[in-house]
Amino acid sequence: MRVITYARLRPEKGIEYSRDHLRRKCAKDEFPKPIQISDKRIAWIEAEVDAWLAAKRQARDDRPADPPEGETGRYLRDGR
Numbered sequence: 001m002r003v004i005t006y007a008r009l010r011p012e013k014g015i016e017y018s019r020d021h022l023r024r025k026c027a028k029d030e031f032p033k034p035i036q037i038s039d040k041r042i043a044w045i046e047a048e049v050d051a052w053l054a055a056k057r058q059a060r061d062d063r064p065a066d067p068p069e070g071e072t073g074r075y076l077r078d079g080r
Contacts, residue, residue: 003035003043013049 006022009015017025025031032048 002046003037004046004049005041005043009044009049013053015049 004012006019009017009022017031022031026033032044032052034042034044037043
């Protein structure tokens with residue numbers, strides 16, 4: 001099992017959340033919870049962070065494409 005510290009979340013995973021924002025997201029189960037690796041240090045299990053990123057990518061890819069700006073009515077009428 002590989003762990004990733006807060007300092008490595010940004011450069012290695014592209015996650016630019018502040019520490020406080022991460023705490024809030026973890027409390028709401030919107031981001032993997034960290035594990036305690038010492039008395040004063042936490043880290044995340046890298047596989048869980050990778051799975052969270054993959055789920056975000058999948059949710060993005062599963063969304064239907066938005067119609068071009070200004071053409072919403074035509075798309076709804078024609079069914080295209």
